[in-house]
Amino acid sequence: MTAYTRQMVFTRTRRILLEALESGEAERLGLNRGFVTAMPSPGKIVTRIRTPFSDEVARALAAETNQQTLAACHDPADRGLRDAWETIIVTGRRCSEVIKLRLDCLSRYGGLPMLWHDQTKVGNYDAAIRIPEQLHQRLEARQRKTLALFATRHNRPPTPEERAHLPLFPSNQRNSDSRRPLSYQWFHRGFKAWINSLDIGRWVPHQARHSLATSLLRAGASLTHIRRYLGQVSERMAEHYVHLAQSDLESVLQHVWLAGPGAANPGEVLTDDLTPLTREHAMALAIDLGRRSTPAEGGFCTFQPVVHGGDCPWNLDCHNCDKFVLSGADLLYWRRKREQWRLLAEGAPDDATADYLHRYFEPTARAIDGLEKALAGLGPLDDALALDLLKPQDYFHRVWSTAFRAADLADAGTEEESEYGDTCTAEDTDREQDVA
Template identity: 35%
Template sequence: MLEQNRADRGEDPRALGKADAETVKQTWDLWFQEKIPLPVVTPYDQPRVLSASTRQVLMSAVRIVLREARAQGRTVAELDPFILSLPEYPVPQKNPRPRPLSYGDFQLLVAPESLQALDALDIENAGLSDIWLTHAFQGGRIVETLGLRLGCLGIVGAAQPYIWRDVAKAGVVDYGMPCYLPVYERLLRRQKITRARLRTRYRDELAALDERGRTRLEATWEREMPLFPRTNANYDLTLFASAAWFRDLFNEWLQGLGLSSVTSHQTRATLATSLLNNGAPPALVRQLLGHFSEKALAHYASYSDDTMSRHLQRIWAAGPGMDKPGTILLRPTELKADNPAAAAARIDLSVVPVEHGLCRYGPVVGGASCPYGKNCSDGPKGPCEHFVLTGADLAYWERKRDAAAHFAEGAPTDEARDYILTQWEPWEPVLTSLRQALEELGLLEAAEQLDLRSPVHDYFDPLFSTGFHLRQTDSSSETA
């Protein structure tokens, strides 16, 4: 920047002042706003433009270096106005949650033909496709994958492949997790390649050692040497492959596939969302992603609406007409069957949605008239003993209860108010118990936000009121 704005190219520090710092800011902002590529330092550098983050980080680094030099007395006093006037930029706001990749995009990124194109860019056989597949299927951050050590693989128990990596963000070293078998097999081959390179580089040292010494040296390599050594300026093979090297080749590959808007970080959200929606417990997903709190996992993934609906509908609480109102009758984890889908299907055949709950009386299935002549949740005889609530019904009945309480406050007499409130007394243990069960399962917030039994659903899909699916009513109307 000084070269472009000063006749002496900025080589005289005593001539620099506050005005030059302002010129630096103007040039820096221009490069950022106009997306002008930064000047390259060496012929090996790739031109790049400033983002909001790199604009702040790089200028902050400039200020840190110069202020440290000033504190150490390495700069002339006349340079102080320039140093102290260099611009400061606020840290940009956090990026939005990464979106999962679509199924088609992800399949394209892991297709054999696409991986061959990626290998073609890896002219030094540094393991570019191995890095990508490990990153895609193991859910780590890219710096964690690049930082894998030579001895990161192993078998736990009889035959469970495992991988150990450092969780950079949490500062956890050697964090173990199950390894996807195809990834494990690729990394085993990469281990052999890296070991062969190490033996070639250190052949003189190995030749001077006895067998025990060679074994100890190679054991040290397993703990300390990178599985993916850096390709440039790394004669001793001790430096890990850099994120900048991976990013440049990865982006070039993406452009060739027509997916320039994709980022490698999206694979974490893709893996987490896919696992959750296919029934994996959140604890396992957190382990794979290297998260140590549910809040961190929620940043990357959440259940889809369909999956959340299934989970909420598989939490049953005994209705107010049963002997023990509020007893939790079913949880999602209690669907014990060799085929969970078959178990869910049997449940669907044994109950029918009625009046914002479920009827467990079998003959009613299909919308037949109730043999008990009851109205499920109210009537002269009180709530039906076969009526149960699901997690999807919590928000509806809590709103109904609150509305009744509000209505009771305006009752003309105390007797009328007490009568209205009395009708809801059997519901209190049911709603309290259901709320507690949802909170234990981590589904309470979803139940509060997701109202599966809204009037729109009742109108467009009579399943929620009569037990008939919409497609059944369509066929009936056509017949009529």
């Protein structure tokens, strides 16, 4: 008997006895009050939170050869073991929610594929989420197989009423009306045998849900968004994902400091002269960002008076200042800047202007090359390129959702200039400065 089983049995037994005591049923049956109150407590047990799949395990579970083994060796009758598992991975749904999917669980709205399911654990029925096109096509193929199985068994296609009650993954045992879905025991038995054959340790399907939640947090989603998407009762149920999202990637990227475009040697690693960096050296570059720097556009300012709250003596001209440093977390920002300058140089009216633009941007290009070289030696170059500092929920903020056409802004600026022109008074100037 496990500790969890002991707790469940004792807790429910105590509840039954106490309810009988309060309702008077214990007295009617002749149960001694001392016996009811002497029922021992189950005691507290330590509940361990499921961890996400490690990178090695995730690659093994997603490998095409292993997926084919799952279908061929552990689901020879093609009941949908692989399809159900891929749905769990992609959507983060609970196993029971996927296994009990209805036949007509797919639809499109505005051309976007949607999956309809019941979140019975939280009492949320007919919930829809967007799914990738590849998963939509796989489940459509499963729909055709289920309909063909029904036609083979009953020698006819299902009626509209029967179709409404058909599961996407029907069971092949005691299922004469084809309304019974596969059981979780069947799914778990095949999945466990597959995991054992891969020799990657002990893992359960529910950990795919934790992996997805952790990935969403790292991408910038809030606990509220994750709770709604995964169908959880409260944010407290999602809070245990937070410590998993605080990986060392962001901190390591911010601890890699390089000289900015305005320095004497742009792109030079400021805290160590070894390039390329190793992970041990990168972890040794831990710098107290709160006391030694302040965030700036595309990097950090290390000028101490500004860090401690003073005014910038250079009018915030950060990119041309030798006190400005780049961090590993800003690589994507500077790559975009490089593309903008390349477009400007390509659109120059003559070669002389193009050469001038290339020379002007050359220190910045050296800084970007040094940043990429340092991150390549450190290892997380691809992660740095995928790290966008804008979070998804930022786009719902009014600042991001309020947009204007560039042509309209240009026209508005021209009209304002022609309206005020030379007739602008000192009072108007003071008012504009106050607004600014």
